[in-house]
Amino acid sequence: MKDKLRSMKDAVADFVRDGDTVVIEGFTHLICFAAAHEIIRQGRKGLTLCRLTPDLIYDQMIASGCCRKLVFSWAGNPGVGSLHAFRRAVEASPPLLEIEEYSHFGMVGRMCAGAANLPFWPMRNYTGADIPASNPLIKAIQCPYTGEKLATVPALRPDATIIHAQRADRAGNTQIWGLMGVQKEAAFASKRVIVAVEEIVDEAVIRSDPNRTLIPSFQVDAVVLEPWGAHPSYAQGYYDRDNDFYVRWDKIARGEASIAKYLDEFVLGVKDRAEYMKKNPGLAERLRAKPSVCAGVDYGY
């Protein structure tokens, strides 16, 4: 077994490069803020950032100047309102950020095509909508069997994908439960994959419950042990979403100075996630999950 355990610093240094197309996925759940913060600390430039929901994580990366282009399908602060750094960049004249926009289904299709090693993905969608007119990469084909006109989206093949998960072994066999978003497709579509986890477990633990494995080790380049690495997002069974911080970000992100102050203190001013947690006293006690344990199943034969 190859031991792929690294620090976040080394994993980002080795696998995320200037100008890369980068996906940090996770739909509300398991968004790896720790990786984004390390990318910001290492000063990566010219990234094409792709996610269904840019969320606070890409708002922070846009504000810190890592991002050249954003590929997305819903750019808001979930349950709160706008992403202000994103809006400032897009509403500027001329815009400070290039965008490529789909719907969620369109982004899901792009990841499916990339993961299946196909050039595009067909779908029934977009009739009567302006989305294809503002994004010429959304095209149409005629079905060779029925003659039906189908919308198509191009495959997404990221240079690097970063996934947060509850647990993995040191080789990178990765298990996730709760909302799974498009993490499996994003990982299989990507040239390089970093997995950050709440816990490292023995291979025997993975083998005891193989249906829980979302990404197998051969698809993973680095494993990072990063407890609380998803905060202010959450990890089912470990800690709750920090909804108060999502509300607070609305205020922080309204001004460039207040974002810079936040980044200085909580991103650039710390060397890793452990220091970030020390800067947030009481956070663990406030958000730690109450148990709701499943009994497990019998894999015998």
Place this chain on the structure above:
Amino acid sequence: MMTVQAARELKDGEVVFVGIGLPNLACNLARATHAPNLVLIYESGAVGAVPDRVPPSIGDPALVTGSLMVCGMSDVFQLILQNGKIQVGFLGGAQLDRYGNINTTVVGSYKSPKVRLPGSGGACEIAVHAQRVLIIMKLSKRTFMEKVDYITSPGTRPAGQPRGGVSMPGRGPIKVITDLGLLEPDPQTGELTLTSIYPGVTVDQVRENIGWPLKVREPLGSVGLPSAAELKLLREVLDPQRLHIK
């Protein structure tokens, strides 16, 4: 009133694609009253969710705990939505026109927007595929307009044509639930028409808040006020912190 009205549109046992905010509240009100077997599906992948708190986001962990199934989003959009399994979808937006086209993308032009809104999310495909679409929006001349700046989610006459056929399988918007009354598409033209008003509201009041010459279907229906039981549930159980209701 809008929440109660939306809840009343849902039949027991239906499969519903739920959005955050009022739709979520409406679905949970329906589940607590006349539709205990409603199947709530969230685009995040929670199927048959039974949230024990008001979920602040569409991917809240409380949607997972105790749900019937959790699946990836490629399953949500392909096996469930595109495969025609969603009976009711909810939409809202910043702008709506007389054919129920909705804009949640930009105010102004796409290339240099006055206000950049979040975009589609799953709204476009919900508008295409859900068997019935319910729109919940407060009436105002600023939002109910002759022509929307951008069509994010197609309405009753996509590309000028009636719906139907494989590329537009859903019936589209069948009702717009507002704070003053209900609009429904005319079966011939697809144009949204006033069909019911709430107690104490006049037709003129509705007209003052709509940016196109509104047609009224006669006889105009009336809508019953929320019952004491519905109000008690909303205020004391479903949204005690008044996150979504006043």
